[in-house]
Amino acid sequence: MQRKTLDQREQMSELMRLRHSAAHMMASAVLRLWPEARLDIGPPTEEGFYYDFDLAHRFSPEDFPRIEEEMRKIVKENQVFEKSTRSRDEAREWFATKGQTYKLERLGDIPEGEAISFFQNGDFVDLCAGPHVMRTGNVKAFKLLSVASAYFRGNEKNPQLQRLYGTAFKNKEELESWIKLQEEGKRRDHRRIGSEMSLFAYDSEFVGPGLPLWLPKGTVLVEELEKLAKDTEFQAGYVRVRTPHIAKEKMYRTSGHLPYYAESMFPPMEMLEEDERKRREQLNEKRADLIRLLESLESAVSPNPTGLTVEQVRHDIAKTETEITLIGGRYYLKAMNCPHHHRIFAAEPRSYRDLPLRLAEYGTCYRYEQSGELFGLMRVRSLQMNDAHIYCTTEQFGDEFRAVNEMYLKYFKIFGLEKYRMRFSTHDPSKLGQKFVNEPELWKKTEDMVRQVLIDSGIDFVEVPNEAAFYGPKIDVQVWSAIGREFTIATNQVDFAVPARFGLTYRDRDNTDKTPLCIHRAPLGTHERFIGFLIEHYAGNFPLWLAPEQVRVLTIGDEEPLVGYAKSIVQELRENFVRVEADITTNKINGKVQDAERAKVHTMLVVGGRDLEAGNVSVRLHGKGNVGAKPRAEVLADIVQSIRERRA
């Protein structure tokens, strides 16, 4: 996180001041109970606040009441938050005597010339730019939430600190309603609804963690989304392709993903003969020797007995790597679809007349995410991407990118998605040639075009420098899960580097070969994450076109001719591809209604003697109750029409 300027701090909202003050009070409470604790920092957050501690005692939720009790005492003492400034030396000495080593390090972050301010409440003194509320007595409603760990400065090489999370509000009522909202969020949690509605399941023992099994009802969601994507992409001039789930090592060396991303890929499958295996080992050793040599040459500490130049060694490394890949026999599960699509582009000679070429596939990818990162459907190890790659000329790029952006908005409208943030990631010119490919003009040109598209569309977006992919700028769409976690739900990336790595060209009007630009886009992200998100967005109450069980016919009683009437309704709807079931059991209608409501069936058609006689059905909508009896034909036609239009 970037340091806030003092000006920005001054503008901190009332709530943020309150929470920041609560963080200080929590730290002072902890120090009263564990005087040996060393402190890091304690900022306010969107949901509350936290403070990081280094302490031999391991915090557990059992400690919360004691800490809260101490905090309540501090509230009662109604201490004043007093600001003071010290010189750098005074500050350094203060923390040195207190043994507050993390604070000493943080002190180093403050730029020369900026004031070094402290805040004191009671005995507690903290390096802090503020601002705070006036007195501890102003903090009336707070609650400790959880204990977690966090690396110092967010770097996993640094020691892990214990982070205490809490929240604070202006008053008790607001705290209570926030707690209620959290509980409501938990009820919407896609993991919970997913198992209640039998949408997906995990079998960690036999299948593996992060590898979801789609149950029949969840598969309905998957296939409805796929149908939507296929319809939409067809109309937008995409063509569909299909590619295998694996590819040779050479593929990912060429794309540049190996060896840098090898860790997030499943380990390779070795299909080597014995002599090939030996040859590979020799080459690997040779490569390791060369890399060591290169390192020593680059650092220039040791003498260079070989007489080789850095360039020569680099060349030998590349040559060895090529030899390794030539042995073949090593396959990777694909972690992305683009390389396969690039090979499809390369499969035939291309002319400028073929462009834009839009290759679409719901491709299944596998990524070995670290175990602690797995999270329901939102973060998994097997994922199906709503992927497509658009190969185009620079002249075509603006229109293509605009069309992709419009497709996003079309989808968001269908799903009634209103709360999202578009994040436009751009490059940092000072890092051209390192973090970003050295194409300053292409960077400028594409970023300008992307920015213009965003402005024209009137979408709110935030521009984040230095966050682009190495091959081009990108737009990510951020959404929030029911429990407040932020996720990228969709992504739209410009690529003007990787096509060249694969030597992709098209023959242009002037009879020269040119490298196309490539747009990677996934407006529906992956099935896993998108459906996880939709489950929470709708709280499981899907619109008719998406609902796993769209209609259930409930009979009042189980006798003929009522059952025959119900069955004929089922048959008619099935002929129109409506997902419909009938409940013709002996249960009472109350029980049947409850079963159907709990299963979140979208439309219930209650039929009894009265309906049979009049040729009616009584319609009940999930969550909306009874909407009355209507002629059968009218109701069934409306159901079919609503599904066809994918009505919200």
Place this chain on the structure above:
RNA sequence: GCCAGUGUAGCUCAGUGGCAGAGCAACGGUUUCGUAAACCGUAGGUCGUCGGUUCAAUCCCGACCACUGGCUCCA
């Protein structure tokens, strides 16, 4: 991967160093019913796995696995 927490029936959860419990769901029967629970019964478990302490462990201890809250990561 790291720190912490959790793991009892399909689900939600009780419980105890000495025979394993409830509600819902499931299954069998009775009931013939108008919009969120009719009634009776049956079955369901190596208490995550493995090891240790103990006369005796679901309970205490350890390791592992999985999940959860974070951190790191997210091409």
